[in-house]
Amino acid sequence: MRNIMLIIEYEGTNYCGWQSQKNVISIQETIEAALEKITGSRPIIYGSGRTDKGVHALGQTANFFTESKIHAEKFAFALNAVLPRDIVIKTSYEVDMNFHARYHAKSKKYTYLILNSRQPTALYRNLAYHVSYCDKLNIDEMRRASQHFLGTHDFTAFMATGSSIRSTVRTIYDINIIEDEDFIKLTYHGNGFLYNMVRIISGTILFAAIGKIDSNEIPKTIATKDRTKVGKTLPAHGLYLEKVLY
Numbered sequence: 001m002r003n004i005m006l007i008i009e010y011e012g013t014n015y016c017g018w019q020s021q022k023n024v025i026s027i028q029e030t031i032e033a034a035l036e037k038i039t040g041s042r043p044i045i046y047g048s049g050r051t052d053k054g055v056h057a058l059g060q061t062a063n064f065f066t067e068s069k070i071h072a073e074k075f076a077f078a079l080n081a082v083l084p085r086d087i088v089i090k091t092s093y094e095v096d097m098n099f100h101a102r103y104h105a106k107s108k109k110y111t112y113l114i115l116n117s118r119q120p121t122a123l124y125r126n127l128a129y130h131v132s133y134c135d136k137l138n139i140d141e142m143r144r145a146s147q148h149f150l151g152t153h154d155f156t157a158f159m160a161t162g163s164s165i166r167s168t169v170r171t172i173y174d175i176n177i178i179e180d181e182d183f184i185k186l187t188y189h190g191n192g193f194l195y196n197m198v199r200i201i202s203g204t205i206l207f208a209a210i211g212k213i214d215s216n217e218i219p220k221t222i223a224t225k226d227r228t229k230v231g232k233t234l235p236a237h238g239l240y241l242e243k244v245l246y
Contacts, residue, residue, distance in 0.1 A: 001066070003095050004095070005099065012052075012053065012236070015053065016053050017052045018051045038079065041066070048062065048101045049108070056237075058242050058243070063095065063100065076091055101244070107192070108189075110241055110242055112202040114129050114131055114238060137206070142184075145209070153170070158230060160195045168194060170190055172188065188201075199235075200232075204230045207232070213230075217229065
C-alpha cells in the first residue's frame with residue numbers, strides 16, 4: 001500500500017463543492033472515479049478541507065491510498081488524461097503512510113477576487129464578484145479595515161450558521177489587498193478558517209470601503225460576537241483556495 005499526495009486546481013462552477021454528496025457531482029467523486037479508471041479500484045480521496053459550491057482552488061491538497069504500481073509522479077499525467085478540463089492535477093508524489101491532507105495541515109491561504117467596474121465581465125463572470133454600485137472602492141479604507149482581523153480572535157460573528165465546529169478561535173497571520181486595474185485581490189493567510197469566514201470578512205471589508213461599516217467598530221464587533229454588525233457573505237464564485245501549508 002502507498003500514500004499518494006495530489007495538488008489540485010479546479011474551477012468550482014459546475015460542482016456542488018469538494019465533498020461527495022448524493023445526486024450531485026462533486027470534485028471529490030470526480031477524482032475518485034478518474035482514479036478507478038486508471039487503477040481499477042476506487043479509493044477514498046481525503047482533501048485538506050471542503051470547498052463550497054462555486055468555490056475554486058489553485059492549490060487544494062488531497063491524499064489517497066493505493067496498491068497501484070503507477071509511478072507517483074505519473075499519477076498527475078494519468079489523471080489529467082481522464083479528468084474533465086475544469087479539474088487539473090498540478091503534481092503528484094508519494095508521502096509517508098501517516099500523512100493526512102486534512103489533519104496535518106498547518107495553515108491555509110485564500111484569495112477573494114473582486115471586479116470593480118461599471119460593466120460586468122464575460123470571461124470572469126464565474127471567477128470574480130462584480131461590484132458595479134461603486135465607481136471606485138476605497139482601497140485605503142479596505143486596508144485599514146483588514147488590519148483589525150489580524151491575530152488570534154474568536155470569529156463567531158464571522159461564521160455562517162450550521163457549523164458544528166468545536167472552537168471558533170482562529171489566527172489570521174496576514175491579509176493583503178492588491179489592486180490590479182479593475183481587479184482587487186484580498187489574500188488571507190491563517191491557521192484555519194470557519195465556515196464562510198473568508199467570504200464574511202471580505203464582505204465586511206467591502207462594506208467598510210463603501211461606508212456602510214465604520215472600520216473602527218470592527219474590534220468591538222469581534223469582541224461582542226455580534227453577527228448583525230458585519231458585512232454580507234460575498235458570493236462563492238469569488239473565492240479561491242490558494243495553498244495549503246504543512
